[in-house]
Amino acid sequence: MFCLQSGTDPRWTALVCDNMEKLLADHAYCEQKASATAMSMVGKYPDDAYLAPRMIALAIEELEHFQRIYDVIKARDWTLGHVDKDPYVAELLPLIRKHGDEHLIDRLLISSLIEARSAERFFILAEALPDAELRELYRDLAATESRHHTTFVSMASHYAPRDEVRARLNELAREEAAILARLPIAPRMH
Numbered sequence: 001m002f003c004l005q006s007g008t009d010p011r012w013t014a015l016v017c018d019n020m021e022k023l024l025a026d027h028a029y030c031e032q033k034a035s036a037t038a039m040s041m042v043g044k045y046p047d048d049a050y051l052a053p054r055m056i057a058l059a060i061e062e063l064e065h066f067q068r069i070y071d072v073i074k075a076r077d078w079t080l081g082h083v084d085k086d087p088y089v090a091e092l093l094p095l096i097r098k099h100g101d102e103h104l105i106d107r108l109l110i111s112s113l114i115e116a117r118s119a120e121r122f123f124i125l126a127e128a129l130p131d132a133e134l135r136e137l138y139r140d141l142a143a144t145e146s147r148h149h150t151t152f153v154s155m156a157s158h159y160a161p162r163d164e165v166r167a168r169l170n171e172l173a174r175e176e177a178a179i180l181a182r183l184p185i186a187p188r189m190h
Contacts, residue, residue, distance in 0.1 A: 003169050004116050005177035012185050013128050019187035020134065021078040026188045028069040029083045035062035041107065050158055058148065065141060072137065088190035089114065091179045095172055105156045109169050112152035113176045117190055119145035
């Protein structure tokens, strides 16, 4: 699916179905972090007329997703709790090259991989959850996350030839699969 080099371990599905309060809290924070990351890119590249408006739109959309998940949590009298560091993202970030357009391209491609993994898991949840309201929520969000994945790849292709972007995405996707394989399975989005 997408550019991913591996699928989610089926044990993840069973674990999160039994721990939806924890998963939803983690998911809410993932949406909040995605919004903040998009805005941080606007701060880093404020005069990039191509990137800035796209990142602003993405930040708004991710914040709307946060609101949707937050509302579900509150409607069920669950708690959001405190944000934990995401070990998956923490291992992906050092893969980003440090300078120039390579840095920007890698930031976009890492974001693409995160969105692809989220979309894959949203599709899984849309089929596996016993709760009809949550199945519908994840079905709806899966389509958006899929679009975000391709949007990030398209944006990266604005800064380098498409074949170079695709090669780098495949390289990063292999690393992403290795990271996912070595992390413990937990009731987290990633």
